[in-house]
Structures are given as C-alpha cells and as structure tokens.
Amino acid sequence: MNGQGPPARWRGAVLFCAFAAALLAGSCRSPPPGDTVVKFWAMGREGEVVVQLLPEFERAHPGIHVEVQQLPWTAAHEKLLTAFAGDATPDICQLGNTWIPEFVALGAITPLDRYVADSRVVDAADYFGGIWETNVVGGALYGVPWYVDTRLLFYRRDLLAQAGYASPPASWQEWTRMMAAIKQRAGADRYAILLPLNEFEPLLALALQQDEPLLRDDGRRGNFESAGFRRALQFYVDAFRNGYAPALSGADVSNVWNEFGRGYFAFYISGPWNIAEFKQRLPSSVQGEWATAPLPGPNGPGASIAGGSSLVVFKASNKKAAAWQLIEYLAQPDVQQRFHELTGDLPPRRGPWRQAPLADDVYARAFRDQLERAKPAPRVAEWERIANEMRLVAERAVSGKISVDQAAKELDARADDILEKRRWMLARGGLR
Amino acid sequence: MRFDRAAWWFVAPALLVIAVFFFFPILAALLISLTDFDIYALADLSNLRFVGLGNYLKLLETPQFWQALGNTLYFVVAGVPLSIGASLGAALLLHSRLARFKPFFRTALFAPVVTTLVAVAVIWRYMFNTRYGLLNYALGGIGIDPIDWLGDPHWAMPAIILFAVWKNFGYNMIIFLAGLQSIPEELYEAARIDGASIWRQLRSITLPMLSPVVWLVGILTIAGYFQLFAEPYVMTQGGPLQSTVSVLYFMYEEGFKWWNLGSASAVAFVLFLLIFAVTALQLRGRKWTAA
Numbered sequence: 001m002n003g004q005g006p007p008a009r010w011r012g013a014v015l016f017c018a019f020a021a022a023l024l025a026g027s028c029r030s031p032p033p034g035d036t037v038v039k040f041w042a043m044g045r046e047g048e049v050v051v052q053l054l055p056e057f058e059r060a061h062p063g064i065h066v067e068v069q070q071l072p073w074t075a076a077h078e079k080l081l082t083a084f085a086g087d088a089t090p091d092i093c094q095l096g097n098t099w100i101p102e103f104v105a106l107g108a109i110t111p112l113d114r115y116v117a118d119s120r121v122v123d124a125a126d127y128f129g130g131i132w133e134t135n136v137v138g139g140a141l142y143g144v145p146w147y148v149d150t151r152l153l154f155y156r157r158d159l160l161a162q163a164g165y166a167s168p169p170a171s172w173q174e175w176t177r178m179m180a181a182i183k184q185r186a187g188a189d190r191y192a193i194l195l196p197l198n199e200f201e202p203l204l205a206l207a208l209q210q211d212e213p214l215l216r217d218d219g220r221r222g223n224f225e226s227a228g229f230r231r232a233l234q235f236y237v238d239a240f241r242n243g244y245a246p247a248l249s250g251a252d253v254s255n256v257w258n259e260f261g262r263g264y265f266a267f268y269i270s271g272p273w274n275i276a277e278f279k280q281r282l283p284s285s286v287q288g289e290w291a292t293a294p295l296p297g298p299n300g301p302g303a304s305i306a307g308g309s310s311l312v313v314f315k316a317s318n319k320k321a322a323a324w325q326l327i328e329y330l331a332q333p334d335v336q337q338r339f340h341e342l343t344g345d346l347p348p349r350r351g352p353w354r355q356a357p358l359a360d361d362v363y364a365r366a367f368r369d370q371l372e373r374a375k376p377a378p379r380v381a382e383w384e385r386i387a388n389e390m391r392l393v394a395e396r397a398v399s400g401k402i403s404v405d406q407a408a409k410e411l412d413a414r415a416d417d418i419l420e421k422r423r424w425m426l427a428r429g430g431l432r
Numbered sequence: 433m434r435f436d437r438a439a440w441w442f443v444a445p446a447l448l449v450i451a452v453f454f455f456f457p458i459l460a461a462l463l464i465s466l467t468d469f470d471i472y473a474l475a476d477l478s479n480l481r482f483v484g485l486g487n488y489l490k491l492l493e494t495p496q497f498w499q500a501l502g503n504t505l506y507f508v509v510a511g512v513p514l515s516i517g518a519s520l521g522a523a524l525l526l527h528s529r530l531a532r533f534k535p536f537f538r539t540a541l542f543a544p545v546v547t548t549l550v551a552v553a554v555i556w557r558y559m560f561n562t563r564y565g566l567l568n569y570a571l572g573g574i575g576i577d578p579i580d581w582l583g584d585p586h587w588a589m590p591a592i593i594l595f596a597v598w599k600n601f602g603y604n605m606i607i608f609l610a611g612l613q614s615i616p617e618e619l620y621e622a623a624r625i626d627g628a629s630i631w632r633q634l635r636s637i638t639l640p641m642l643s644p645v646v647w648l649v650g651i652l653t654i655a656g657y658f659q660l661f662a663e664p665y666v667m668t669q670g671g672p673l674q675s676t677v678s679v680l681y682f683m684y685e686e687g688f689k690w691w692n693l694g695s696a697s698a699v700a701f702v703l704f705l706l707i708f709a710v711t712a713l714q715l716r717g718r719k720w721t722a723a
Contacts, residue, residue: 198671249582254558254561
C-alpha cells in the first residue's frame with residue numbers, strides 16, 4: 001500500500017500498455033492495399049480460437065481482410081467503453097449478451113433486423129428462443145448469438161444412488177427430498193449442494209423459473225416483492241438453513257473439482273465449460289459417476305439463464321456489410337460445429353445439435369434440453385448491478401440477518417434507486 | 433527581476449506537466465462529482481444532470497458507504513499500530529549487536545514488499561483455508577478450533593490486516609533501521625556506564641531519538657492504509673457480507689464497475705478530505721508535543 005496510488009492510475013497504465021502492444025501486434029501483418037479491413041474484437045479463449053476459422057472466410061470473400069484483436073474478459077468491458085468514448089470502436093465485436101442493453105443505451109451498436117430479414121444463413125427460427133431474445137431490446141435486434149451458456153445441475157450419480165434415488169430431480173419437491181436424504185447420509189462435514197455465495201447465477205436461475213418478471217413497468221422498477229421471487233429466495237435460503245448447502249463463497253473452496261470428486265457436495269449448478277473441466281480434472285474413480293441434468297423447477301423441469309455471447313456491429317463502423325458477412329459465416333451450422341470442437345462452446349442454433357459429436361454427447365444432452373427453456377434476464381443497462389445487489393442481499397438473508405420478506409423489500413428499494421436514471425431517461429423520451 | 437523571470441522559465445515545463453496531469457484532472461473530478469455522470473451521459477452529454485452536493489448527501493445516507501468507512505477505520509486503527517510495531521520490532525532485532533546473518537534477515541524481511549501482491553495473495557488464501565490451511569493446522573496443534581478466516585464476517589478483516597501487515601512491514605523496517613543507525617553510539621556507551629538497563633536505554637535514548645522517524649512513518653502509513661484496496665480486491669472481493677469493502681473498493685465498484693463516475697468522484701473527495709484531516713491533526717499533534 002505504501003507508495004501505491006489510486007487503482008485508476010495503474011489500471012490506466014495497464015490498459016495503455018495493452019493497447020500499445022495490441023497496436024504493435026496488429027501492425028505486423030499488413031493486408032494487401034485496397035482490401036476492406038474488418039476490425040473484430042473477441043474475448044478470451046474465443047478470441048484465440050476464432051483466428052483458425054478466418055482463413056476460410058477470407059478465401060470465400062476475396063477483398064475482405066479480418067483483423068482480430070483479443071481482449072481478456074477482465075478488461076473487455078472497460079476497453080469497450082473507453083473505445084466508445086474515444087471513437088475507436090471496432091467494426092464487429094463479441095459481446096456478452098447481458099451487456100447488449102448497456103451498449104444499446106449508449107447508442108453504440110446498430111440494429112440488425114434488416115440484415116437478418118435478407119439473410120439465408122441466419123434463420124431466427126433455428127435459434128433457441130430464449131437466447132435469441134437476449135439480443136432484442138425495445139423490439140429491435142442488436143446481436144446474433146454466437147455461443148450459449150446456461151446453468152444446470154451437475155451431480156454425483158453414485159451419491160444420489162446411495163441416498164436411494166436412481167434419477168436426478170425434476171421438481172423442487174423431489175430436489176428437496178433428495179438433498180435431505182443426501183445430507184442425512186453425508187453427516188456434518190459434507191453437503192448436498194454447493195451454492196457459492198459470491199455467484200448470483202444460481203439464485204437468478206431459480207428466480208427466472210417464476211412466472212413474474214424480475215422488473216416491472218418496462219424495467220422502471222424492481223419486482224422482487226412478487227410472490228414468485230420470494231418463493232425462489234425462500235427455496236435458496238432454505239437450502240442453507242437446512243444445512244444442505246455450506247455458506248461458502250467460491251474463494252473458500254480452493255478447488256471445486258477436488259471437492260466434487262471427494263463428495264463434499266453432490267449437486268453443483270454450473271455451465272457448459274465445466275463439462276471439459278470435469279472430464280479432465282475429476283479423479284478416474286468418479287469419472288463414470290457424474291452426470292448433468294436440466295435444472296428442476298417449482299413444478300417439473302424449470303427454466304434457466306440464457307447466457308453466452310453474441311456478435312454485434314458497431315454504429316460507427318463504415319464496413320457494416322463486410323462485418324455482416326463475417327457474422328453470417330460464423331453463424332453457418334458447419335462453422336458453428338467446428339467452433340464447438342475447438343472451444344467446447346455450445347451452439348445457439350438447433351442445426352449443429354442434430355449431428356455428431358453434439359448429438360451423441362451424454363453430458364451435453366441435458367444442455368440441449370435446458371436450452372429450450374432458457375430465459376433472458378431483464379434487458380436493462382442496469383441489470384448487472386441489480387443482479388449483484390441481489391447476491392449481496394441474498395447473502396444477508398442466508399446469514400439470518402434479515403428475513404426473506406425483508407430481503408425482497410430491500411432489493412426493491414435498491415433496484416428502484418439504481419433505476420432512477422432510467423425512469424428519468426424514459427420520461428424525457430430517451431432510450432428509444 | 434530578470435533573474436526571477438529566468439527561474440520561472442526553467443520551472444515552467446515542470447509546472448505545466450503538473451498542471452495538466454495533476455491539477456486539471458483533480459478539478460475535472462471535482463466538477464464531475466457535482467453531476468450524475470454515468471453511461472447515459474457518456475452516450476450523450478445532454479443526459480448529464482447537475483446535482484450540486486447531491487452525490488455527497490446521498491453518500492451520507494447510504495449504509496454501504498458507512499460500512500465501508502467503518503471497515504476502513506477498523507483497518508487503519510488496528511493495522512497501523514500493528515504494522516509500525518512489527519516494523520520497529522524487526523528493525524530493533526536487526527540492529528541489535530546480538531543479531532547474526534543480518535544481510536540475510538534484512539533481505540528476507542523486506543522480500544514481501546517487493547513480491548507481487550496477487551501471487552502472495554493466492555498463497556495466503558491457501559494458508560487461510562478453513563479445512564486445509566496451514567494457519568488452522570497450527571491453531572489445531574494448540575487446541576484451537578478451526579477459524580473460517582475468509583468466510584466469517586468477523587474474521588475476514590483480521591485476516592486482511594494480518595496479510596497487509598506481513599506484506600508491508602518490511603518497508604517501514606528499512607526506514608527505522610536507517611533511523612536507528614543514525615543514533616550516535618556514544619549515547620549508549622554513556623548510558624551503559626551509568627548502569628542503565630536495556631529497557632531504560634530503549635525508553636530514554638532509542639525512542640526519543642527515533643521520534644521524528646516514527647512521526648514520518650506514522651503519517652505515511654496512515655495515509656497508505658486509508659487507501660486499502662488491493663488486498664480485499666484479490667482476497668475476498670469485499671465479502672463476506674461486505675465486511676472487507678473499503679472506501680476505495682467502494683469507489684472502484686461505483687466508478688469502474690458500474691460507471692457512476694459522478695458518485696465515485698464524490699467518494700474519492702470524501703476520502704481525500706478524511707486523509708487530509710487526519711494528517712493535519714497529526715502535524716498539529718507533532719507541533720504540540722514538540723513545543
């Protein structure tokens with residue numbers, strides 16, 4: 001701490017260095033003169049892998065050259081906002097679909113309805129409905145899903161069988177019965193489920209299963225005092241109060257895969273990336289003993305979060321047509337399938353799921369089923385902050401400091417406060 | 433007169449740089465703190481509202497801000513004496529005539545200061561682990577039940593303090609060591625001839641001679657500890673139950689996670705005023721005791 005300035009300063013320096021390095025790297029490969037250069041920003045693993053798919057695109061589209069810039073996920077949001085402020089946005093970008101409403105509010109990305117209407121490749125009906133919806137803000141489409149991400153149950157078949165159950169739960173009632181039976185066998189040091197307190201996703205998934213929306217009045221106010229949300233929060237809190245789940249944050253579980261292998265917990269709500277991780281990291285003794293299952297709902301199979309990334313085109317781009325051609329190429333079912341083989345990411349459209357290897361993948365099957373019931377989170381720019389408050393308030397309810405009803409009330413108050421500017425914007429006719 | 437002007441010409445470049453990169457941003461931040469600058473304003477400046485002292489007033493009625501302030505004060509009040517005590521103790525040991533392998537220990541004790549915070553935080557997280565951690569293993573050896581260091585809201589801040597003190601005490605230790613080395617040896621010789629005990633020598637010679645250094649170190653450490661950020665950022669992300677959210681961490685989330693630059697700037701100025709007031713008090717106290 002001594003001699004350490006405010007974090008903004010070094011963050012700025014880091015960004016600057018990253019930017020300078022990226023400029024240097026980008027300038028090494030110069031395209032032939034006269035080519036249209038499409039600037040494409042992609043994050044993390046996808047950014048590394050997509051480079052392998054591009055030569056084929058450039059062969060099929062002579063005259064278009066794609067320049068990929070990889071952003072680390074941790075710096076991506078900040079870099080995109082800085083780029084917007086400095087009029088240096090790329091032509092096309094991978095965007096986490098929860099960020100889309102924010103970039104729409106900024107007026108940074110362009111509607112794509114016209115392009116989709118004329119396209120023979122991007123067929124809205126082939127995409128999973130909930131995932132497609134995440135890209136629709138105020139009636140207009142702003143992105144094309146690239147890959148999907150939803151949360152469901154990973155579970156230990158052997159532990160479930162020992163507790164007397166042959167198949168995973170389909171409803172909350174069954175789930176509760178199973179957790180009680182597992183906890184009874186496991187004793188004081190082991191648990192039935194892991195719900196890390198530093199993640200809002202498990203609670204959000206349970207909340208999305210309810211009929212009532214999480215925000216009301218066109219996203220003007222919180223709707224957390226609805227019967228539905230309180231039911232979801234009660235279920236979540238009960239899992240801790242009854243001792244089915246340990247009150248831990250993810251940082252306290254130093255190695256989730258080890259603990260899952262040791263039987264510290266039998267259920268875990270997680271996403272598709274853990275299929276590969278579990279295959280690789282779980283000890284061989286439990287390799288045949290784990291499986292995936294759709295998330296149980298209040299009455300039968302329930303909904304879950306429609307997450308993932310989309311491809312968007314920036315308003316400031318003067319190469320929108322070329323950018324759209326790249327989106328179409330990346331949306332082709334066979335390209336999607338290759339992308340899945342390279343990354344393990346799940347395709348957002350049904351086509352690639354009908355063929356091997358996805359059609360035969362026992363672990364992916366539950367995801368295929370779940371994706372038909374994926375629901376988008378509220379599409380307002382402030383949502384991520386509200387979801388974070390939801391996690392913080394739920395943590396207080398879990399600790400017993402406040403009741404479920406008090407938590408719901410507190411959440412509505414915080415959400416209304418966060419949404420104040422949005423109400424003002426809507427009242428003066430902004431945001432449209 | 434001409435001499436004066438020439439001097440101004442020489443310092444002008446430096447002053448210009450300071451003005452552009454230091455005073456101007458501060459002034460801009462002050463202005464921003466009087467508005468509700470956020471992503472909507474980033475999109476279109478006509479969405480910017482001037483709110484006067486609204487951000488400041490709102491902070492005063494935000495419980496999370498008060499909690500962050502309380503956490504920070506806890507960290508300063510407990511951490512600074514511990515840190516200075518550890519530095520002084522280590523410096524005295526290193527300075528002692530009985531100490532062996534001085535260069536080795538000096539380097540070893542200074543090492544945490546120059547290691548990467550994120551890397552050592554990962555190791556400390558393992559040490560703090562409830563079930564497999566070295567710390568609880570050691571406590572178990574003397575019959576103390578395991579402590580949920582980073583998961584229990586009562587223990588998370590002490591854990592952060594422990595980590596921060598370990599990480600930082602070497603820096604002040606070096607300053608103290610320099611201070612100790614500048615105390616004339618004759619004073620100790622005279623005291624020994626008069627039959628003063630080691631304890632008496634410490635109280636009557638070492639500490640009074642070292643007092644300017646203690647003041648300096650005190651001011652620097654307090655100002656530094658008020659800016660607690662990186663430790664909770666890498667160890668706990670502010671949890672559990674917001675028990676390790678510091679004022680600067682609160683500002684970071686407000687400004688760089690949620691892009692409410694208006695209220696984040698207000699937080700920054702409140703923190704500035706706080707550090708300024710505490711430092712002014714310290715300086716006044718110094719004058720008062722010196723008089």
